[in-house]
Amino acid sequence: MTLVAPQIRLRRPRLATLLTGAGVALVPWMAVLAQTLPRTVEVSNWPAAWIGLDAGLALGLAGTGVLLRRGDPRVSPVAAATGALLLMDAWFDVTTSAGPERVMAVALAVCAELPLAVACGVVAARRVL
Structure with missing residues (x-):
């Protein structure tokens, strides 16, 4: 060694x-x-981009929960990655929306995505330390 x-x-x-x-x-x-x-652009495959991100979030959140329940030490990197994805999701939801959609995006960020990101960060930090 x-x-x-x-x-x-x-x-x-x-x-x-x-x-x-x-x-x-x-x-x-x-x-x-x-x-x-440019300030605005037309984007191809927009639904696929968002569905792919949400699929990653679903896998990350479920994986974090399963690993946490089992007491598996691999929960730390999964929780850290999931927390980062949640922060990214909140950022892009808010910055790519306008009008009433932005109000909904901010509400989802404040009430769901950011608290879940903090929870994932706590799980990751506690398992690493």
């Missing part, structure tokens, strides 16, 4: 540097997008 640990330690800083650099590189890219993307 002592031979494996040094290899992991050597690779971790490289991966950390790569991930940090990728995050920092996205900042100027976001500025480019803010200046160049």
